[in-house]
Amino acid sequence: MYVARKASLKEWIxxxxxxxxxxxxxxxxNVTKASYMVITVHFVDADWRLRKLILGFKHIxxxxxxxxxxxxxDCLAEWGIEKLFTITVDNATANSIGLKKFIDEFKLLRHDSLVLGGYYMHMRCCAHIINLIVQDGLTKLGRNITVVRNGVQYVRFSTSRCDTFELKVVWSSTYLMLTRAMKFKLAFQKMEDEDKLYNDYFMELKNGAKQKGPPTYSNWRAIERFVKFLGLFYTATxxxxxxxxxxxxxxxxxxxxxxxNLxxxxxxxxxxLSKMHVEMRExxxxxxxxxxxxxxMLIVASVFDPRQKMQFATMCFEKLYGKDSKDAKDMCTSVLNLxxxxxxxxxxxxxxxxxxSSQSNPSSSTAQDQFIFDSLSSDIAEDVVPEFERMDDAYSDLVSSKGGGEMKDELDIYLKxxxxxxxTLPGSEWDVLSWWRLNSQKFPIxxxxxxxxxxMQVSSVASEEAFNNSGRILSAYRSCLSHYIVEVLICTKQWIKQDMKINDKDCHSNSQILADIELFDNLQRGKF
Structure with missing residues (x-):
């Protein structure tokens, strides 16, 4: 089943x-300590719908x-993929060096394997960058966050649930905890005044020391100032x-x-706040x-939103560098040149x-007749009369000398x-892909x-989703699964989920849903 589905998907791609x-x-x-590398492909299909498929879950x-x-x-060769736009990875040094080596090898496959020689191919995960920036700010608020967290822990009285807040990488959970705690600030202050058990809780020893807290007015003030700012990062994530x-x-x-805002x-x-800015800005x-x-490429992508075009990017440059400043003008020029x-x-x-396509068009016969006529005319001209200058030829030469007027016109027309x-209706979002589908004839290139x-993906979250499934599959009871079987399970499960979209089915019957469940159960038992 895995092999058959893989073959059909390979043909479809x-x-x-x-x-x-x-x-x-x-x-x-966690169980086997084996490392896996997941590779996910993203593209817009012929019907202008965004597709996502896991190509491999490779043991490394x-x-x-x-x-x-x-x-x-090896994975791209296995799938016969020879043309890439971008690869999005996190900010590990090994990834940066590895992609440089990859570009040097991959661009040898064909002359159009990479865009602009792969200079812009390496895309750093934006969610990871945001996480790094926020961590520097959270470090400065360490004690304030701890005392509020201890207060929340007392109310919920569940250390296991509060362990989530200790995860430095999951800063969003800390943000959500703080925003919710802020709504009950007065309740915490009232408990401090009236609840003896609440105050005794902070006198208890933990690892030989009293717990920090309860949260004071200054703690709440520090949290309140930063939480508003942290909301920008949460929304961006x-x-x-x-x-x-x-x-x-x-x-x-x-x-x-x-x-x-920085x-x-x-x-x-x-x-x-001013002190926090220094490290976060760096x-x-x-x-x-x-x-x-x-x-x-992140800037150029914004230009392909018909609601924004270059007007939005230009406004951003002016906000950052000043209106009519040299830096703002240079940024506009560099984006347009790209x-x-x-x-x-x-x-x-x-x-x-x-x-x-022009050869398959019936109207191309006229062009062929014109080509034959031009060829005959040129032969006669060489033998009978000296070469004359034709205005249409002169104009073609003029266009060519200016670097391809037609190509520039398509971009100029779009921007003008x-x-x-x-x-849009409340709660709905305008579909940019649909606009480009409707206007693809007007702007073919x-x-x-x-x-x-x-x-193009701006974060590696799409690949990280596979790890949630792998954590369930590689449980303590399945720790003996071979690396190949693990890849089969991960990939096939994701392909089954995508099957409905790929085959353009709007819904599944109950029998189809049960068949898919039975199929995945068989895969987990090794029956494939």
């Missing part, structure tokens, strides 16, 4: 003939760059972590929102400093497909059109670029 983006991450099983012997590069190359719908065009807006934080009259600039360190370079490259690579102002940008 090949039939799409599109460039794809990847997300990948590494996970170590180490986390070094050579292993990462080799597993990626939710935006960039969406993997079922395209979110690449939203990412730059979240980055600028964070940067602008700048405001530095000039705050609040000394504590971490931000390391990955997202606008002029040097940010991957400009889009023009991509348009030139995509136009060149799509010449073959456009030629084939007024931005879209669609009306630009729409192909839009497909790749809208499928």
């Amino acid at each position: 090949s039939s799409q003939q599109h460039r794809v983006s990847l997300t990948t991450d590494i996970w170590t099983a 012997t180490d986390h070094k760059s050579n292993m990462i590069s080799k597993v990626l190359l 939710l935006v960039v972590s969406a993997s079922t719908k395209g979110c690449s065009y939203k990412c730059y807006g979240e980055i600028v929102t964070i940067e602008k 700048t405001n934080m530095s000039t705050s009259y609040d000394k504590e 971490k931000f600039s390391k990955y997202w400093e606008g002029i040097k360190n940010i991957n400009k 889009m023009k370079d991509m348009l030139v490259e995509y136009t060149y690579y799509n010449k073959g497909s456009s030629t084939q 059109y007024e931005t879209e102002t669609p009306k 630009l729409s192909k670029i839009a497909k790749d940008f809208l499928a």
